[in-house]
Amino acid sequence: MNAILPPLAGPARVRHVIKGQVIEGDSLEYGREPNRFTTPALDVGALVWPRPTPTPAADVPVDEIIDVLVATGDVLKRDASGALAQAMERSVAAGFYPRDLVETSFAHLGHMFSRTSMEFMIAQEIGGKDLLDGWREVTAPSGRSARVRAFPCRLLHVIAGNSPGVAANTVIRGALTKGAHLLKLPSNELFSAPAILAALSEAAPGHPVARSFSAAYWRGGDEAVEGLLFRPQYFDKIVAWGGESTIKGALKYVGPGLELVAFDPKTSISLIGREAFASEAALEAAAEAGAHDATIMNQEACTASRFQFIEGSIEQIDRYCERLQAKLGRARRSASAEPRPIARSLRDEIDGLRDLEDYYRVWGGYEGRGLVIRSDEAVDFYPEGKVVNVVAVERLEDALRHVNVATQTVGVYPPQRKAALRDLLASAGAQRIVSLGAATPEVGLPHDGFYPLHRFVRWVNDEG
Template sequence: MNAVPVPVSHVVKGETVLGAGPEFGPPHARFTTPPLALDRLVWPRQEPLPALDVPLSEVMDLLVETGEWITKDPQGLMAEALEFSVRTSPLPRSVLERSYRDLGRQFNRRSMEFQVEHELGGPDVVDGWREITDAPSGRRSRIRAFPPRLLHIVAGNAPGVSAMSVVRGALTKGVNLLKLPSNDLFTATAILRAMAAVAPGHPVTRSFSAVYWRGGDERVEGALLRPQYFDKLVAWGGEGALRSAQKYVGPGLELVAFDPKTSISLIGREAFVSEDTLREVAELAATDVTLMNQQACASSRFQFVEGTVTEVDRYCALLQERLGVERQHSSAAGAPVPPGLRDEIDGLRALEPLYRVWGGYRGEGVVIRSDEPVDFHPDGRIVNVVPVRELSDGVRYANVATQTVGVYPSARKAEVRDALAGAGVQRVVELSGAGRVEAGLPHDGFRPLQRFVRWVNDEG
């Protein structure tokens, strides 16, 4: 029997839109959305941007209040969004509950000030025109990080992505249309409804809309993805979503892409100094593997460990035990391994001792030890461990699709970070630090706020 469709609300320029229109989703997770009025989803260029002249300090005040409102949830909007998310998200309830509990913390003033200072050089260039007096020509000029028109294709693998998108969009003082992802239909709208409750009709509130359409719908995307409406397309997601978005990119419409990534770990021989140390390292590594049940780009999928096969096998056994532990951003068990991956892993089990496999298929986690990385994508609490003689041997498996590399011990990051950066890696962290993303530092190799704004010169 098909499930009763879940009602999805839209937010259009700060106003909540309800109503059952089109129906989407698989039989077990159907949902309905209000009909789209495309002309209401754009901000005409002939009209001034709503938040253009709002001081950044006031924007931050509003965001801080919104975060506090989200945490207190006086109207139950966040609780409702959580319950609906449980019915449509691939993440288990326990992970969603903890993620929602943390959403308000992203609206932190100190963090926002850090982002503006380190990504844009300070608030003055957002609030007005910064005077430039030291040009080689001797001419005086002025520059401004001008508020942009952004269309966000939001990723749904973690609720925090929606909060991050709203904060970044507000700090750049532009207008923002968020396309809701099918695997997180409720977080962005709940945040924007919270903002509207805090400051109804405020210019920042009116600068946001969030709606759903099926990705690749040319009727919608062909109408909206035009330079007369938007300056930049901020796209998260998989290769299919990005390829679909790229066909609309051209003069006047720039792509800011948070590309699909994978992440790895490099573990030094120091892990084997004692059994207690090895257990500790296995726990640190498991934390990175199970991040958002391995749905995050920063989740480790391949690990390269300095040691003999016998030593690495001891590590693999301990690692598999730790994959089934409940953590802040993971549940004790994930979804069962799908049949295709089971077939791949069963084939490797038959090749022992060349390969060795720990764990089962019910979601408790699987560890595969091999001499070379496996040629399939480990997913759903599956990790491939490869013994290496030196950490540098693991570096050669990093490439431009590698986002985060966790290193143990932390002191050895310095010996591999240049080589990792040269291979295309964007982020090097201590083991277990993959999920501790610091807003304001580069993300995927660039500074998002700097890319979001339009840099405009007034010369002479």
């Protein structure tokens, strides 16, 4: 990335993108120091695509759309204008993540626009390009002929701010499904989505795909805005990422004609068998994999493990804990080595455990380089900031009582134990079972228990 735009000064200036056009301005101001920012005035009427006019890219062949997206990735990789570099610097200045993690995340954005990945997504999640480009002929058991199409929708996305990759995935999925998409910018990630959409417009100026996207900020829950926008005459679906308040805020507008697609809050865990103690090499591999999964986006991602259930004697488990704690503070592609002090409220919870040495043992300090709590029962608070609760169990199956519909990813060591556990985990509510160390999500596979592309369209029949 080439930072050739003017240096940063004053409140961060957030750009809007309206149907492919980048909008500058500082009419509105939000936030407090050090995270003050300004945005252009919000023209609510410009944020919708009127019915019954088809969405701009409805009749664009999906192969052409993929070409445009690949070109967008190339623009992001080159960043000749420096726009992505400036967006990255603004994100660094906002302070939600350390610089090294922000730099790595932004550098990866262009690589997400991979032709191979997009072809795989369509094949897995839709069932073929023909369903996006037209009507597939089928014959029902009765003998009646029918035609089926994955039809484009108008979607309003309330995206999460825990990774710039959320914006990139939203643009890719939205473009492949040919819909019209309004992205509400999250207050903790204001810059990646406009930069990606600006790159899209640079790669294909005025193209129907570019005209299919808008991105703007308004304060979440602002009924003066959401009461107008969150209506079935303008949008078919609300795609909501984030915490409980975000999902509840979207739900109050859901009704006939306006559907909710929820990437709702999840927690992830790990299951580690006694095979981890078969040798020093096995222990090292398990601890490294456990540390990787616990620190995805510095443990801000839903896929990041917070509770790790492990078989073994107390002496063996303590060896694992010591090894794990030493690895939590290391830099990885999805984790920073820069320490961020643990929140005071969490420190108070952990201080209370230090006084109960018969039941708990703690490795690490509060400076943010990783802390591990070993216990016989899962703690009743939420580990974050590279804090992991390692829970001793007789059998991995004993951890099933801690699995429910809010459990997203379960990492298992060794991988051979997955086959005996996966049906039990799925029955308890888990949505994703992976080998320990492989918690980073893959595109083209179910996310939160469903195929996103499948939900981003409306399935329409023409029968007889």
